Every structure is written in C-alpha cells, then in structure tokens.
Amino acid sequence: MPELRKDPVIGRWVIIATERAKRPDEFKHDKIVPKGGFCPFCSGNEDKTPPEVLAYRTPESHANGKGWRVRVVPNKFPALMIEGGLNREGDGVYDKMNGVGAHEVIVETPDHSKSLCDLTAKEVEEVLWAFRDRILDLRKDTRFKYILLFKNHGAAAGASLEHTHSQLIALPVVPRTVHSEMYGAREYYNFKERCVFCDVVRQELEAGKRLILENADFAVISPYAPRFPFETWILPKVHDAHFEDCKTNEYANLAAALRTTLRRLNIALNNPPYNFILHTLPLTEKSSPYYHWHIEIMPILTRVAGFEWGSGFYINPTPPEDAAEFLRGLASED
Amino acid sequence: MPELRKDPVIGRWVIIATERAKRPDEFKHDKIVPKGGFCPFCSGNEDKTPPEVLAYRTPESHANGKGWRVRVVPNKFPALMIEGGLNREGDGVYDKMNGVGAHEVIVETPDHSKSLCDLTAKEVEEVLWAFRDRILDLRKDTRFKYILLFKNHGAAAGASLEHTHSQLIALPVVPRTVHSEMYGAREYYNFKERCVFCDVVRQELEAGKRLILENADFAVISPYAPRFPFETWILPKVHDAHFEDCKTNEYANLAAALRTTLRRLNIALNNPPYNFILHTLPLTEKSSPYYHWHIEIMPILTRVAGFEWGSGFYINPTPPEDAAEFLRGLASED
Numbered sequence: 001m002p003e004l005r006k007d008p009v010i011g012r013w014v015i016i017a018t019e020r021a022k023r024p025d026e027f028k029h030d031k032i033v034p035k036g037g038f039c040p041f042c043s044g045n046e047d048k049t050p051p052e053v054l055a056y057r058t059p060e061s062h063a064n065g066k067g068w069r070v071r072v073v074p075n076k077f078p079a080l081m082i083e084g085g086l087n088r089e090g091d092g093v094y095d096k097m098n099g100v101g102a103h104e105v106i107v108e109t110p111d112h113s114k115s116l117c118d119l120t121a122k123e124v125e126e127v128l129w130a131f132r133d134r135i136l137d138l139r140k141d142t143r144f145k146y147i148l149l150f151k152n153h154g155a156a157a158g159a160s161l162e163h164t165h166s167q168l169i170a171l172p173v174v175p176r177t178v179h180s181e182m183y184g185a186r187e188y189y190n191f192k193e194r195c196v197f198c199d200v201v202r203q204e205l206e207a208g209k210r211l212i213l214e215n216a217d218f219a220v221i222s223p224y225a226p227r228f229p230f231e232t233w234i235l236p237k238v239h240d241a242h243f244e245d246c247k248t249n250e251y252a253n254l255a256a257a258l259r260t261t262l263r264r265l266n267i268a269l270n271n272p273p274y275n276f277i278l279h280t281l282p283l284t285e286k287s288s289p290y291y292h293w294h295i296e297i298m299p300i301l302t303r304v305a306g307f308e309w310g311s312g313f314y315i316n317p318t319p320p321e322d323a324a325e326f327l328r329g330l331a332s333e334d
Numbered sequence: 335m336p337e338l339r340k341d342p343v344i345g346r347w348v349i350i351a352t353e354r355a356k357r358p359d360e361f362k363h364d365k366i367v368p369k370g371g372f373c374p375f376c377s378g379n380e381d382k383t384p385p386e387v388l389a390y391r392t393p394e395s396h397a398n399g400k401g402w403r404v405r406v407v408p409n410k411f412p413a414l415m416i417e418g419g420l421n422r423e424g425d426g427v428y429d430k431m432n433g434v435g436a437h438e439v440i441v442e443t444p445d446h447s448k449s450l451c452d453l454t455a456k457e458v459e460e461v462l463w464a465f466r467d468r469i470l471d472l473r474k475d476t477r478f479k480y481i482l483l484f485k486n487h488g489a490a491a492g493a494s495l496e497h498t499h500s501q502l503i504a505l506p507v508v509p510r511t512v513h514s515e516m517y518g519a520r521e522y523y524n525f526k527e528r529c530v531f532c533d534v535v536r537q538e539l540e541a542g543k544r545l546i547l548e549n550a551d552f553a554v555i556s557p558y559a560p561r562f563p564f565e566t567w568i569l570p571k572v573h574d575a576h577f578e579d580c581k582t583n584e585y586a587n588l589a590a591a592l593r594t595t596l597r598r599l600n601i602a603l604n605n606p607p608y609n610f611i612l613h614t615l616p617l618t619e620k621s622s623p624y625y626h627w628h629i630e631i632m633p634i635l636t637r638v639a640g641f642e643w644g645s646g647f648y649i650n651p652t653p654p655e656d657a658a659e660f661l662r663g664l665a666s667e668d
Contacts, residue, residue, distance in 0.1 A: 003653075005559035009518040009530050010511075014559040015649045024564070024602045024660060079641075079649045092537045093530065094558045150640030158639020167640070175645035177344075184343040196343050196427065203426045224428045225339035225348040230358070268358045277644035304638065305492020306484030306501070307413075310611035311509035315349045315413045319337075326358055 001081055002099030004172070011176060015079050015099055040076070041163035043110035049073040053104060054133055056126055069123065070130045071107045078103035079169060086143065086172055102138055102170035106130050112163050115153070115271075117262035125255035127166070131278070132251070134168060135244040139283045144170040146178060146282045149243075154273025157300045174282045181279065182291055189290035197292030200224075201235050210320050212327045213260060217253040220261050222320035222327070228302060229318035230269060232261055232327070234295040241281040241288040258295065264330040265299055272299040335415055336433030338506070345510060349413050349433055374410070375497035377444035383407040387438060388467055390460055403457065404464045405441045412437035413503060420477065420506055436472055436504035440464050446497050449487070449605075451596035459589035461500070465612070466585070468502060469578040473617045478504040480512060480616045483577075488607025491634045508616045515613065516625055523624030531626030534558075535569050544654050546661045547594060551587040554595050556654030556661070562636060563652035564603060566595055566661070568629040575615040575622040592629065598664045599633055606633040 003016045040048040046064045054072040061067025074082070080101030088097040108116055108127045116124065135147050151166040152158040188196040204211050204221045212220040212232060220234050234257050240246060246254070265272060280293040308314055337350045374382040380398045388406040395401025408416070414435030422431040442450055442461045450458065469481050485500040486492040522530040538545050538555045546554040546566060554568050568591050574580060580588070599606060614627040642648055 007518075007557070007559040008522070008534065010515050011518050012559065012561070013647050014561060015647060016559075016653050017649055017651045018653055025604075091558075092541075093533045094537075146645075148641060148644045150644050152639045156637070158637045169641055169645075171645070171647070175647050177644060177646035180646075181344050184341075184345050188342070199427045200342065203428075207426075223341070224425075225341040225346065225350075227346070227348060270359075275640035275643055277640055279644070298643065303490070303492045305486045306609040306611055307482060307503055309609055309632065310482045310484050310511060310613070311480075311503075311505070312511035312514075313347050313349060313505070313509050315351055317351045319350050319352055 001084065002079065004097045004099050006095045008093050008095070013173060013175070017079060017099075039112055039161070039163050041071075041105075041107045041161060041165060042112050043068070046071075049105075050076060054130060054137075056130065066110075068110060070109070070126050072130055072134055073105055073107070075103040075105050075167070080171070097172070100143060100172050102141075102144070102168070104134060104168050106134070106166040106168065108164045108166065114164060115262075115266075116151070116164050116166075117259060117266050119259070121252070121256050121259050124259045125251050128251045128255055128258075131166070131168070132244045132246070138168075138170045139244075141170070143172055145284050146171045146174045147280075148175065149278040149280075151274075151276045153275070154271075154300070157273035157275050159273075174284065178279070178282060182281075182288075185290045185292070195239055195290055195292050197235060197294065198239050201237055205237075210324045212264070212324050213257065213331070215253045215257055217250045218257040220257050222324040223296075224320065226316055226318075226320050226323075227314035228298050228300070229316060230265060230272075230299045230301070230323045230327070231316075231320075232265065232297045232323075234258060234261065234297070235292065236294070239289075239292055241285070241291045241293060243278055243280040243293045245287075260334050261297065261327075263334065264327045265297070267330055267333055268326055269299055269301065272301060274299045335418065336413065338431045338433050340429045342427050342429070347507060347509070351413060351433075373446055373495070373497050375405075375439075375441045375495060375499060376446050377402070380405075383439075384410060388464060388471075390464065400444075402444060404443070404460045406464055406468055407439055407441070409437040409439050409501070414505070431506070434477060434506050436475075436478070436502070438468060438502050440468070440500040440502065442498045442500065448498060449596075449600075450485070450498050451593060451600050453593070455586070455590050455593055458593045459585050462585045462589055462592075465500070465502070466578045466580075472502075472504045473578075475504070477506055479618050480505045480508045481614075482509065483612040483614075485608075485610045487609070488605075488634070491607035491609050493607075508618065512613070512616060516615075516622075519624045519626075529573055529624050529626050531569060531628065532573050535571055539571075544658045546598070546658050547591065547665070549587045549591055551584045552591040554591050556658040557630075558654065560650055560654050560657075561648035562632050562634070563650060564599060564606075564633045564635070564657045564661070565650075565654075566599065566631045566657075568592060568595065568631070569626065570628070573623075573626055575619070575625045575627060577612055577614040577627045579621075594668050595631065595661075597668065598661045599631070601664055601667055602660055603633055603635065606635060608633045 005014050043066050052073050055068040056070045057068040080099045086097045147170045149168045210222045223233050276297040281291045339348050386407050389402040390404045391402040414433045420431045481504045483502045544556045557567050610631040615625045
C-alpha cells in the first residue's frame with residue numbers, strides 16, 4: 001500500500017510509492033518511450049489495460065473490445081490504491097495515512113497518430129464528457145475529497161506513453177495548491193463581496209490586451225502573472241464553482257475553446273510539451289460564491305530551478321501581453 | 335525594468351523579465367551549453383563578468399584579476415535590477431511593483447574542471463563564508479526582505495553555465511514558499527512551544543533510520559516526506575534561525591557535511607543534476623524561537639508533471655529510509 005506522508009512544517013503531502021520502490025541505478029538513464037512500439041491504448045489492445053470503467057462506444061460493440069471513441073481505464077501502475085481505509089496515524093512528530101485513492105487514464109481517441117488538438121471539436125467534447133462522467137461517479141465515494149484532472153503532453157511534461165491521454169487522481173485530502181487558491185479567492189470575496197475570477201474575466205474582456213479568444217461561454221486569456229511563457233487559462237464567463245455542474249450546452253463551447261487554444265499553441269511553439277490542469281472546487285463543498293472553476297494550460301519551455309523551488313516565485317521571459325497578441329494573431333489558422 | 339506581478343488569487347509573485355522578452359521561436363530548441371567553449375567564470379576571464387563584489391584572493395592579487403579562490407559577481411543577465419524604488423501600484427484587480435533586487439553569482443573555484451564536491455573541505459568552507467559575507471552586506475539595504483541562496487548543478491537542474499557556481503537573489507518581498515514554511519513552523523510552536531525542526535532533528539538522531547551522517551554541529555537526513563528520490567536535508571543540531579548568524583567554528587563542520595553529502599549523492603546517482611536551497615529566516619525578522627535554518631538538496635531524477643503542478647502533492651518512488659540506508663552505506667568512500 002503506498003503511504004501518504006505529510007511534511008511536518010510546510011504541510012505538503014507526499015505519496016511514497018513503496019510498491020514500485022526504485023534503487024539508485026534505476027534513475028541513471030532517462031526512460032525512453034518507444035516510438036512505434038507496442039501501445040496498450042490502441043484499439044485492439046483493450047485486454048492489455050485493466051478493465052474499462054467507462055467507454056463511449058458504437059451500439060454493437062462490447063466492453064473491453066474495439067469500437068470505442070473515448071475509453072477510461074484504471075492506471076496499471078497507480079500512484080494510489082482504490083481499496084482500504086485511510087488509517088491516519090502519527091509517528092512521533094510526523095503524520096501519515098494509507099495511500100487510498102483512484103488513478104485513472106482517459107484515452108482520448110483510439111487513433112495513436114493523433115494529439116488532442118488533432119481531434120474534431122465533437123471528439124474533444126466527448127473527452128470532456130468523460131471527465132464529467134468520471135467525476136460524477138467517483139464523487140459518490142465519500143472517502144474522496146478532491147479529484148485532480150490533468151494532462152501531460154510530451155515526455156518533457158511527464159508523459160510516459162505517447163498515445164494521447166489525460167489522467168485523474170481522486171484524493172482523500174484536499175491538496176495544498178487547491179487550498180491556497182481557495183484561501184486567496186475567499187479572502188478577496190470577504191473583502192469585496194465579489195468573485196475574483198469573475199472580476200478577472202470582466203477586466204480581461206474589457207481590456208483585451210491579454211485576451212486570446214472568447215466564445216459565448218468562455219474566455220481564453222494569458223493570465224496577468226503567468227509562471228511560464230505562453231501559460232494560458234480558460235475561464236467560464238458565468239460564475240460556476242464545479243466543472244461537473246456546467247450546463248450541458250457549455251461543453252461544446254468549452255471543447256471549441258480548448259481545441260482552438262491547443263491548436264494555436266501548437267503552431268506558435270511547434271508542438272510544445274504541455275500540462276493542463278482542471279481547477280475545480282473540492283467534492284466536499286456544495287457550491288461557492290468565491291470559487292470559479294477553470295483550466296490552466298502550461299507549455300513546458302523553461303526549466304524550474306533552485307530559485308523557483310526555493311521561493312515559489314517564477315521568472316517568465318515572455319510578458320503575457322506579447323503571448324496573447326501572438327496567439328490572437330493566429331486566428332486565421334483556426 | 336523587470337516587473338513583479340502578483341497573481342490575484344494565489345498570491346504568487348512572478349518576475350516578468352521584460353528586458354529579455356522571448357519570441358515564440360526562441361523556445362523551439364533547447365539551448366546547449368558549449369562544452370569546452372569560452373567560459374566567463376574561468377581564471378583569466380575576469381573582465382568578461384561585471385566587476386566583482388567580493389573575492390577571496392592571494393594578498394598580491396588585484397580586484398578583477400587572477401589570484402582568487404572564490405569570486406562573487408553580479409549576474410550579467412539579472413532577473414532583478416539593483417537600482418530604483420519599488421513603486422507598488424494596482425492595475426484594476428491586479429498588483430505590481432518594479433523588479434528591484436540583487437542577483438549575484440558565486441563562482442566557487444577558478445578551476446573549470448571541478449564540481450563543488452571535488453573541492454577540499456577548506457575550499458567548500460570558503461564558499462560558505464562568501465555566502466555569509468554577501469548576506470551580511472546585502473542585508474544593509476533595507477529594500478530587501480529576503481535573500482535566496484541556491485545552486486543549480488547540471489543542465490536538467492537549470493544551470494546554464496558549466497563552471498561550478500551558486501547564485502543569490504535578494505528580493506523586496508518575502509517569497510510565499512518561505513512564508514508557508516514560517517507559518518507551519520509558527521503553528522507548531524504555538525501548539526507545542528517547541529521548534530518543529532529541533533523536534534525533527536531529535537527524532538531523526540534517535541531513530542537513525544533516515545539519518546545519513548552527523549558531526550558535532552550538523553545532522554544530514556532523508557526527510558520524512560521527501561518530494562524527490564534522495565532529497566537530503568542538512569540541519570544544525572542547535573537551534574538557530576539565520577544562516578549568517580552561525581558561530582564561526584560551525585562553518586567548517588557545515589562544509590564537511592555538505593561536501594560529504596554531495597560526494598555520496600554523486601556516487602549513488604552518478605553525478606546527478608541537483609538543486610540546493612538555503613532556507614533561512616527573512617532579513618526582516620531579528621530571530622525566532624520557531625524557525626531553524628537548513629539546507630535542502632534535491633537531486634533532479636524525476637519530472638514534475640500535471641499532478642504535482644495541480645496539487646502540490648509529490649509522488650516519490652524511493653522511500654527515504656531506503657535512500658538514507660544507501661547513502662549511509664557509502665561511508666567508507668568518504
């Protein structure tokens with residue numbers, strides 16, 4: 001069973017993945033993802049993954065066979081285990097608990113040759129529906145406090161398989177990054193009685209200089225204080241705390257915004273590695289006037305080094321106004 | 335002038351380095367550090383850096399000439415500028431100020447072929463004295479609230495020049511990572527009336543299973559909840575909040591502990607890229623019963639990806655007890 005351990009000072013949780021402990025010599029060479037080798041996410045290899053927990057398929061197809069468009073399976077090497085209780089306990093000055101949680105992979109298409117941005121808007125929308133359906137299912141399990149949905153694209157962004165996929169990890173605690181974001185948003189709300197994200201959307205739509213694109217439901221912006229060059233956020237225009245509570249018709253517009261954004265980043269930065277992360281309210285909160293779900297996309301172009309680790313500051317060589325102007329200029333390519 | 339911008343939600347500061355703004359195509363290829371090419375940090379090339387702010391030299395040598403053992407120079411491409419006032423101002427919902435600060439490079443040896451761990455204990459001690467002397471000098475400037483001292487070793491850890499060096503950045507605000515650490519330590523102190531770091535040192539010395547080495551003044555441990563495989567911390571055994579207030583005789587023991595630790599990591603992980611960061615109390619605080627300075631060394635063996643970015647959680651495949659056992663086992667090589 002993996003162990004969740006808490007740093008006694010900074011409160012940071014760490015998953016000690018005891019099941020797959022690594023000896024020093026196992027780090028000596030970067031693992032290489034075989035190009036064109038065997039791929040467990042390709043159509044026809046469904047038996048090489050754990051049984052699917054969700055798939056959108058043609059009516060005549062069967063579970064764990066061909067004929068799917070989006071398929072969700074448990075991670076074969078999960079960071080957390082679905083079985084068991086938390087068993088929180090102390091160890092002198094320290095705290096730990098069992099590494100209980102869910103770790104799933106959302107395979108976004110059966111086609112190995114495509115990236116998420118190569119899919120049609122309709123196909124991207126189905127990926128978003130899969131995110132939603134999995135959250136709705138997992139939130140029934142009261143052990144889980146937060147579901148983190150993210151994508152690692154490219155080896156430099158942490159992807160270990162080439163076939164395009166996203167991941168979700170259901171956690172038994174609300175992570176600190178989410179806590180900090182909620183805390184900041186709550187402080188602002190307490191002072192202003194307005195949602196800070198709503199204020200950001202309003203200001204960015206009005207100013208326009210950091211706006212990349214918008215549609216009826218979403219604004220895509222270069223944030224004012226981006227950690228990374230070409231960091232890009234997608235925010236709903238109307239206040240909503242939980243991604244999974246979006247109105248049904250909003251997913252099509254979100255898919256369009258996400259797809260166009262990824263396509264433009266792809267052109268601007270020549271298929272960059274990137275991470276995207278869904279920021280949404282914890283499962284433990286019913287709704288919130290101060291929190292506003294959104295997606296943060298971070299192209300990985302620079303390295304995080306000692307300064308960033310030590311300070312939580314970032315040095316960004318590209319002003320967001322320049323990035324937004326460049327990405328706006330690619331509108332004709334959509 | 336670089337701009338310091340604050341994220342309005344999470345309170346994270348970002349340095350927008352407007353002077354060296356990058357266009358999208360400048361990220362397309364990883365910069366390669368030329369091996370054996372021209373090096374501005376080598377003895378004889380002193381005129382290729384900004385004039386030195388400190389050097390330990392032979393009595394007959396001259397400033398900005400040969401004959402130094404450790405040399406500190408302003409960064410030629412500083413993230414922050416030393417001149418000017420902060421000029422804090424708002425921009426709608428956002429906050430910014432001028433990127434005022436100091437950014438210096440500590441060249442640890444004139445010998446290009448050596449790493450920090452190849453130096454003698456006496457030479458490492460001089461590097462630590464240089465850290466101290468620069469902090470004592472810069473803290474006279476009341477614009478600065480914190481001095482972050484760190485080292486990036488190897489390209490994967492963010493080093494852009496091969497010649498071994500550390501860096502310091504003097505900041506006009508206390509960084510959030512430092513705030514979080516102080517906050518956690520203060521909470522613990524308020525509850526227990528003991529320093530959490532003192533408790534950690536006591537428990538680790540007693541238990542021994544995460545202890546790597548110790549000498550009269552320092553304990554070197556694998557922390558209980560390490561973010562990264564083989565993450566290693568060096569803590570003073572006796573409570574002290576500021577690195578620069580160490581007793582004179584302690585620097586020799588710190589140099590010995592740091593050098594031995596780096597040498598063992600070097601053997602265990604085959605010259606890994608690493609960052610180390612000095613954690614010390616802000617300049618604005620006189621002393622503290624709850625904060626305890628220390629050094630955190632992080633070998634860069636795994637990648638930070640979407641999960642870590644989104645949660646602040648880390649997945650570590652090497653239990654610290656295994657790492658400590660392995661590093662203890664290298665004692666005969668010292």
